[in-house]
Amino acid sequence: METAARTAPATVIVAIDGPAGTGKSSTSKAVAAKLGFGYLDTGAQYRAITWWMLANGIDVNDPAAVATAAAKPAIVSGTDPAAPTITVDGTDVSGPIRTKDVTAAVSAVSAVPEVRARITDLQRSIAATAEPGIVVEGRDIGSTVLPDADVKVFLTASPEARAARRSGELKGKEAADLAATQAALAKRDHADSNRKTSPLTKAEDAVEVDTTELTLDQVIECVVTLIEEKRSA
Numbered sequence: 001m002e003t004a005a006r007t008a009p010a011t012v013i014v015a016i017d018g019p020a021g022t023g024k025s026s027t028s029k030a031v032a033a034k035l036g037f038g039y040l041d042t043g044a045q046y047r048a049i050t051w052w053m054l055a056n057g058i059d060v061n062d063p064a065a066v067a068t069a070a071a072k073p074a075i076v077s078g079t080d081p082a083a084p085t086i087t088v089d090g091t092d093v094s095g096p097i098r099t100k101d102v103t104a105a106v107s108a109v110s111a112v113p114e115v116r117a118r119i120t121d122l123q124r125s126i127a128a129t130a131e132p133g134i135v136v137e138g139r140d141i142g143s144t145v146l147p148d149a150d151v152k153v154f155l156t157a158s159p160e161a162r163a164a165r166r167s168g169e170l171k172g173k174e175a176a177d178l179a180a181t182q183a184a185l186a187k188r189d190h191a192d193s194n195r196k197t198s199p200l201t202k203a204e205d206a207v208e209v210d211t212t213e214l215t216l217d218q219v220i221e222c223v224v225t226l227i228e229e230k231r232s233a
C-alpha cells in the first residue's frame with residue numbers, strides 16, 4: 001500500500017518588535033505558548049551582556065572597551081515560553097538583568113556594533129533550529145535580524161499607557177513614580193531609535209498594532225489570527 005507523501009511543516013518565524021511597555025513580552029510568551037512555539041526575549045540577551053560588562057568593571061560608556069569585551073561572555077537563552085531562561089557563563093541572571101543599573105546601561109551597550117553582531121548571530125542560530133516555530137521579540141527583529149520572518153508585528157502604545165504598564169511591573173517606590181518611569185522610557189526609546197546600527201524601527205512589511213485601548217487578550221488574539229491567516233494562505 002502506498003503511503004501519502006508527508007511534507008514537514010515549515011518552521012514559522014514570528015517577529016514582534018516595538019518599544020518597552022507595549023505588551024511585547026506578555027503577548028509574545030502567550031502567543032508562543034498557545035501555538036506550541038518557542039519564545040526568544042532578545043532584550044534579555046542585551047541585558048545579559050550589559051550585566052556582564054557591569055559585573056566585570058567594563059566602562060559601559062566606552063564603546064571601544066565594550067567592543068573589545070563583547071565576545072567574552074557565553075550567553076545562553078532557554079526558549080520555553082512557560083519558563084524562559086537566560087544564563088551568562090552558566091550563571092542564571094534572570095533576576096539581576098532587571099535591575100535599575102542594567103536598565104540604565106543597556107542602551108549604551110546595545111548600540112555598540114560588535115555587541116549587536118554577536119547577539120544577532122546568536123538570535124539567528126536559535127531561530128534556525130526552532131521547531132515548529134518561534135516568536136522572537138525585540139527592537140530590530142523584523143527589520144534586521146530575521147527580515148524573512150513569516151509574520152512581523154510592530155506594537156505601539158501611548159507614552160502614558162506604556163509608563164502605567166511598566167510601573168505595574170516595578171515594585172514599591174519605583175512603581176509610584178509614574179512621571180519618572182515615563183521619562184526613563186522616553187530616554188531609552190530615543191537612544192534605541194537613534195543609534196546608528198540597527199535602530200528600533202518598524203519593518204516596512206510589519207503590521208502595526210496600537211495596544212493603548214486593547215486588553216492583553218485582544219492583542220494575543222490579534223497576533224494569533226495574523227499567524228493563522230499566514231499559515232493557511
Ligand code: DC
Nearest residue numbers: 020042043044046106110138139140
Ligand atoms: O525589551 P527590553 O526592554 O528588555 O530591552 C532592553 C534593551 O535592549 C532595549 O532598551 C534596547 C535593547 N534591545 C535592542 O537593542 N535590540 C533588541 N532586539 C532588543 C533589545
